[in-house]
Amino acid sequence: MINEILNKIKITIANILSEQGVKETSEVFFDIPKDPAFGDYSTNIAMRLAKILKKAPIVIANDIINKIDLTSHHLTKAEVAGGGFINFYIDKKYLSNVIFKILEEKEKFGNLTLGNHEKVLLEFVSANPTGYLHIGHGRGAAYGDSMARIMKKAGFDVTTEHYVNDAGNQIHNLIESIFARYKELYGKEFQLDDNSYHGKEIISIAQKIKTEKGEYYLTNPYYEYFRSVGLSYLLAGLKKDLQEFNVVFDDWFSEKSLYDNGEVEKVLARLKESGHTYVFEGATWLKTTAYTDEKDRVIIKSDGSLTYLAPDIAYHINKLNRGYTLLIDVLGADHHGYINRLKSAIYLYGGNPDAINIDILQMVRALKDGEELKMSKRSGKAITLRDLIDEVGSDALRFLYISKSLSTHMDLDLDLAIKNSNENPVYYVQYAYARINSLFRVFSENNQEFVPVKEFKVLDINETYNLVKVLLQYPAYIEEVATKRLPHKICQYALMLAGELHSYYNDHKIITENNEETNERLTLLKAVQTVLKDSLSLIGVGIKEKM
RNA sequence: GUCCUGGUAGCUCAGCUGGAUAGAGCAACGGCCUUCUAAGCCGUCGGUCGAAGGUUCGAAUCCUUUCCAGGACACCA
Numbered sequence: 001m002i003n004e005i006l007n008k009i010k011i012t013i014a015n016i017l018s019e020q021g022v023k024e025t026s027e028v029f030f031d032i033p034k035d036p037a038f039g040d041y042s043t044n045i046a047m048r049l050a051k052i053l054k055k056a057p058i059v060i061a062n063d064i065i066n067k068i069d070l071t072s073h074h075l076t077k078a079e080v081a082g083g084g085f086i087n088f089y090i091d092k093k094y095l096s097n098v099i100f101k102i103l104e105e106k107e108k109f110g111n112l113t114l115g116n117h118e119k120v121l122l123e124f125v126s127a128n129p130t131g132y133l134h135i136g137h138g139r140g141a142a143y144g145d146s147m148a149r150i151m152k153k154a155g156f157d158v159t160t161e162h163y164v165n166d167a168g169n170q171i172h173n174l175i176e177s178i179f180a181r182y183k184e185l186y187g188k189e190f191q192l193d194d195n196s197y198h199g200k201e202i203i204s205i206a207q208k209i210k211t212e213k214g215e216y217y218l219t220n221p222y223y224e225y226f227r228s229v230g231l232s233y234l235l236a237g238l239k240k241d242l243q244e245f246n247v248v249f250d251d252w253f254s255e256k257s258l259y260d261n262g263e264v265e266k267v268l269a270r271l272k273e274s275g276h277t278y279v280f281e282g283a284t285w286l287k288t289t290a291y292t293d294e295k296d297r298v299i300i301k302s303d304g305s306l307t308y309l310a311p312d313i314a315y316h317i318n319k320l321n322r323g324y325t326l327l328i329d330v331l332g333a334d335h336h337g338y339i340n341r342l343k344s345a346i347y348l349y350g351g352n353p354d355a356i357n358i359d360i361l362q363m364v365r366a367l368k369d370g371e372e373l374k375m376s377k378r379s380g381k382a383i384t385l386r387d388l389i390d391e392v393g394s395d396a397l398r399f400l401y402i403s404k405s406l407s408t409h410m411d412l413d414l415d416l417a418i419k420n421s422n423e424n425p426v427y428y429v430q431y432a433y434a435r436i437n438s439l440f441r442v443f444s445e446n447n448q449e450f451v452p453v454k455e456f457k458v459l460d461i462n463e464t465y466n467l468v469k470v471l472l473q474y475p476a477y478i479e480e481v482a483t484k485r486l487p488h489k490i491c492q493y494a495l496m497l498a499g500e501l502h503s504y505y506n507d508h509k510i511i512t513e514n515n516e517e518t519n520e521r522l523t524l525l526k527a528v529q530t531v532l533k534d535s536l537s538l539i540g541v542g543i544k545e546k547m
Numbered sequence: 548g549u550c551c552u553g554g555u556a557g558c559u560c561a562g563c564u565g566g567a568u569a570g571a572g573c574a575a576c577g578g579c580c581u582u583c584u585a586a587g588c589c590g591u592c593g594g595u596c597g598a599a600g601g602u603u604c605g606a607a608u609c610c611u612u613u614c615c616a617g618g619a620c621a622c623c624a
Contacts, residue, residue: 033567044566050604057604082567083604128624168624283622294550294620301622308624336551337619362552363617403572404560409553409617416559416573423573424586431586442583492561495571506579506588547586 001098002472005074005090006030006041013045016067022049030088032473039079039087040469046084057084092461098472099464102527103452107534110474114482115156121319122148124330125242125249126163129234130174131199133241133385135364136332139410141385142401143361144330145247146487146539153538154482159324162238162249166231167256167311173197174234175226181206182222186215205233241385245394246540258314264306267314267349268299276348291344291353313345320351328485329358336360359485364401364410373414392417392424395541399426402539403491425495426541429532432498434547436529439510443522446511452523459520467504467528470497474531487539494535501528 010028030041046061053060061080068078077089102109124144127137148158165171177197180190185206192198209217209229217225235252242248258264271277276287282302286309289296299310319327331338339360343353366373366383373383388397391414400417403425404410416423443450456464470493477493480486510521533543 031566034570035567038567042567047566047604085567165624170624281622285622298622303622305622307622312624333552333618335619335624338624339551360551360618365617400559407552408560411559413559425572427586428572431584435584435587439583488561492571499571502587503589505583506585509582511583547584 001101002090002095003475009068009073009075009088012068012073013043013064016064017045017049020053020063022052033087038081038085039077040090042085042087044085046080046086050084060084061086092465092468093456095472096456096461096464096468098468099456099524099527100454102471102530103523106530107537109531110153110478110534112154112475112478112482114154114479115151117155117157118326119324120151120156120158120326120328121161121322121324122151122158122328122330123161123163123319125238125247126165127238128165128170129231129238130170130197131201131234133238135366135383135385135388135412136361138245138385138388138397139361139364139401140330140332141242141245141247142398142540143359143406143487144328146398146402146490147328147485149538149540150478150487150490151482154478156326156482159250161251161253163315164231164235164252164254164256166227166254167259168308171227171231174202174230175223177202178205178209178226178230179217179222182209182217182226185210186218188218201234201237202230205230208233241389244389245385246398246542253315255311255315258311258318263314263318264311267317268306268310271299271313271349274348274350286345286348288341288344288348291340291347293340293344297341297345309341309345312342313349316342316346316356317349317351320346320355325355327356329356331358331360333360333362359406361406362409364412367411367413368415388412388414395430396424396426398540399424399429399491402487405486405488425491427547428502429494429498429536430541430544431547432501433529433532433536433543434545435505436501436525436532437545439522439525443511443518448515448518450522450526451519452526453520456520458514458517459524463504463508464524466500467497467524470500471527471531474535490535490538494532494539497528497532497535501525501532 010030013028028043028045030043033039033042046057046064049060050057058080061084065078065080065086068075070076070078074091074094075088076091077087079087079089081087105111122144124140125133125137127133133141144160148160151158173195174197177192180192180196181203183190209226213225239249271286272284276290277284277299278287279285283298284300285296286299287296297309298307300306316327335358339358342358343356346356347353366388392400396417400412401410440450474493477489481489508521510525511518536543
């Protein structure tokens with residue numbers, strides 16, 4: 001709606017400019033001015049063309065606005081201000097139609113075709129199944145899951161995937177740790193070292209095996225059985241934690257399957273055949289410097305075992321072979337050095353390295369009483385996601401995580417987060433939703449039936465305008481967030497809409513004797529409520545019917 | 548030493564493909580409930596945008612140098 005107007009203005013300006021001999025080198029951009037006194041939208045095109053046209057910006061700007069027909073562009077005013085800004089004032093009555101559009105489209109309002117059904121694989125968390133999720137995984141989970149929801153809304157075909165490292169060394173250590181605990185339960189001698197896992201969940205697994213199978217594995221091959229029981233136990237734990245955080249993955253992809261299917265072997269063979277490897281000091285190296293890496297990387301160690309890189313190449317090739325053209329990996333800052341390595345390897349294999357996008361999230365610190373909280377009572381190590389969900393709740397936690405951009409070194413103040421008050425911004429938004437809900441409740445308790453109107457007849461358009469303006473921006477926010485992957489802007493949007501709602505609520509009595517006016521106001525609020533709910537759902541935060 | 552992130556109000560953070568007087572929330576202070584939820588609204592206070600140069604009509608935003616903080620520089624994953 002707003003886009004149609006802006007595009008039309010854009011084309012008109014481009015036509016005016018081309019009459020003046022300007023080639024299509026500089027596109028017209030619109031900004032929403034900070035100060036409403038500068039109109040609804042403004043453009044700086046005249047200033048940017050001053051040099052090319054060798055004319056003062058104000059002259060150019062005036063030339064433009066004199067040639068724009070206001071009514072056919074749904075404008076009420078176009079003026080030149082400042083050093084040559086052109087400010088546009090759009091017909092408020094026309095814009096208020098967005099309300100009716102929202103009521104018609106409901107949660108589909110803001111859906112875009114931008115993604116054009118491109119197949120996207122969004123991989124995140126990918127925690128080792130050897131313990132609890134920690135505070136950093138929480139950030140990745142919140143980000144990845146939110147981006148999946150937002151990109152779907154923007155028209156991408158998104159699949160979310162959790163990679164399971166079930167083939168490497170740490171799984172071996174896990175199995176041996178369980179076995180040690182198993183022996184311990186029978187009073188046998190057992191050994192745990194620095195590589196072992198000491199969490200109490202390992203004891204639970206051993207106990208489970210003891211209960212179900214008794215002492216059988218003290219004297220029989222235990223390895224494969226312990227692997228499968230241990231993995232499924234720990235994976236179930238991960239899934240449960242994530243579910244409580246409102247994160248459900250489409251796929252859990254097994255690293256081991258890449259070995260079982262021979263995909264790792266195939267990748268190694270092809271890299272060797274194509275001459276991208278060489279042997280040095282007994283190890284096989286991959287010439288990743290042929291692309292952007294700063295040094296070559298070992299792919300087969302001198303003892304014959306593989307480095308992590310080998311299955312990871314196979315994994316990413318597998319993703320590409322499944323038809324995904326956009327791969328997004330969400331990784332912690334400690335994996336930064338890995339980006340070039342992986343992309344270079346994919347390039348050597350013949351895949352498209354530009355299809356791989358790695359979003360790096362900076363570290364999260366938990367603060368309590370102004371000091372960094374390092375220890376978790378639960379795991380004895382890092383603060384776990386469960387600790388946080390227990391303390392602050394999933395909704396508040398997701399909002400806190402998402403409201404900061406990924407590159408921010410984040411401080412999570414638990415004291416603030418726990419407070420069930422206006423200090424936690426999620427409640428501000430949920431409260432806005434609940435307030436509207438309560439209006440509809442009161443209305444229906446008075447035995448009145450809400451009939452959404454199709455047109456505003458008695459309501460002052462100016463009264464609705466601040467809300468309408470924010471509602472109109474929703475699709476533009478979706479577009480920006482989906483393409484630049486900045487989900488924190490969804491939080492900003494939700495806060496902005498909630499803020500306008502609270503102001504409106506305070507300024508106007510909604511339910512009055514005047515039935516017509518009441519219905520029109522409720523129609524407006526229904527639209528606000530719809531978008532509030534949808535924007536929260538995009539970041540995995542629920543609504544509250546009542547607070 | 549090299550590379551990646553940050554450094555913006557007392558605190559947590561937006562703004563960064565250059566644009567009009569630098570924003571929000573919290574904290575502090577002052578108002579607003581005989582009216583649909585005060586978890587709210589309205590207002591005040593608060594800034595040499597780490598520092599120094601440069602680019603130009605214009606720089607928090609771009610470039611260079613530099614200082615702080617976090618992270619990475621494996622035949623670990």
